[in-house]
Amino acid sequence: MIRPPRFWSLQRLSVPSLLLAPVAGLYGWVAGRRMRRKPKATAAVPVICVGNYVVGGAGKTPTALALARIARAQGLNPGFLTRGYGGSAREPLLVNPDLHDAARVGDEALLLAEAGPVVVSPDRPAGLPLLERAGVDLIIMDDGFQNPSLRKDLSLIVVDGATGIGNGRVFPAGPLRAPLRTQLIRTDAVLIVGDGKPGDRIVRRAARAGKIILKAKLEPAAMQVWGPRSFLAFAGIGRPEKFFNTLDRAGVPLADVKAFPDHHAYTAEDARKLLARADAETLDLITTSKDHARLARQEGDLARLRERTRVFQVRMHFENEARIAALIAETVRRVATR
Template sequence: MAAPTSKTPAYWYDGSAVPAPVRMLSRVYAAAVRLRGGLYRLGLLRRRRAPVPVIVVGNITVGGTGKTPLTIALVERLRAAGFTPGVASRGYGRQDERTPRWVEPGTAPAEGGDEPVLIARRTGAKVRVDRDRLAAARALAQAGCDVVICDDGLQHYRLHRDLEIEVIDGQRRYGNGQLLPAGPLREPVARAQRCDFHVVNGGQAAFGEWPMRLLTRQAVPLVGGKPRDLALFAGHRVHAVAGIGYPPRFFDMLRGLGIGVVPHAFADHHAYKAEDLAFGSELPVLMTEKDAVKCAPFAADWQFSIPVSAELPEAFWIALTERVQGLRR
């Protein structure tokens, strides 16, 4: 049985009416957002600079949009361009979020957070988790990084950022355009317009936006063995496991490859136990890479991780690299 997922209210995306009490709460939230923004604009709350350029990858909506795959791609591209990038993250879901720490490929997800551990394993870059992203950026600079990438943190205004990359779900976009809890927005849409780059994950990119596709070709066994071509699962039924911000994206990706999906959606950052994957039949189990880092300690032979890679137009990488090189100068 899948763990309960955090239900997204239907009215966020289907055009139905928002209940009156929820609209009232949304107005209170909107007032708090305006107050906080005003305090920063007036200088009563201060932004602090890190010693090196900071790139924030984030979104103004609740839920997953593909920030982590883009962060991994940024690390790889900037490294290829001669930079030494590091990654700052809060490490949401780890056991002690109040304690800063370095995350390495061998760090347990419960200690470092699932996404930071995944980034460390995929890139080998220095990864620092800290609720205070300014402190994380300073630690990365002291460790030799010459550019810091924040995985999430668009609303963490205390840290001055030199570039902001908004990641948009190309299918759901901004939903009904309303602020929490009446809609999926953490901040008004006008806030997103101030970002330097707008990356659209799936769907149709509009003028001024950069399209991103998440590509996958292999299924990697959780218990040793060689990766398999994902096309081998076409025409077969599998259990599909996703504990991410928007599980249907993973299920639809597999269906698009001709795979028969038995979906199992878990809450984002779910802490898995072996019994969570006891589905009553020994069909292959395909899961996101983010889930796999937490399931590896009790994995079985028929369970596979499905890594994804972010693909964007080469013009995007040229424009981004030029901006970062200008900041370094």
């Protein structure tokens, strides 16, 4: 995963963005045309897509987990469908955390598997039979909003309030995966995670388009007591600085931080360096659930790193959970009558 260039976040027209405009125009035309295709397949059960407008992370996986929790409270049996980004699986695969690691199915799939059946399938429709056999009556699709192959019954778009849609331009001139108008047309609801003026701007655009606006915050999953030692935090996610800031706000005593690229596949050398630094400076280690999942089913130094690293777990807290529950119930009722 590339690290976002600084000009993506600039609201004014920048030279790099201007120079990349022709390439972005072609990319946007292809991406928009693809999104306008008719779906190849329709699932027998409702499909809720949790997506985002831009490249990089925005909180899709915590949102998918929160939706599953709400769905279960309604008596539903939700399952997850994901591409398995970062994993090597090319054929549909029902995830088994006791057999599969992140190199095989991706880190998101391992986290989702803690909450229900997960099928990894780069070809989304091909994964439907496995979910059907698993007995799910609701499919939550983690990512895949721009992929037209499977019909979505509810598209919930997650937007980071601190970054919004950046400069509002299509990749590579900006962070958008496709032209915003094309994406907005296919959006049912926009979930703004956290606060910030960039998020306010997309709220105005979505509101003018008549979309449902929802708000949420990522917060610690449980109250924890920290200390007496300070921590060395490490993370290989889309915006590691966001994780580090969250630790700081939660009162975690941080001595230093170490950022890795998104979906980083940790090596034995990475583990040795982190462990050596922690030992030399008498520090404890802490990371994200995704990074910890990437260290599962490893041996040697990587196994030692996982064993010695504390996980800072977060959950998605909706400002109006009742509205989310109503959206899920409405979607289930609508699909039942089609």
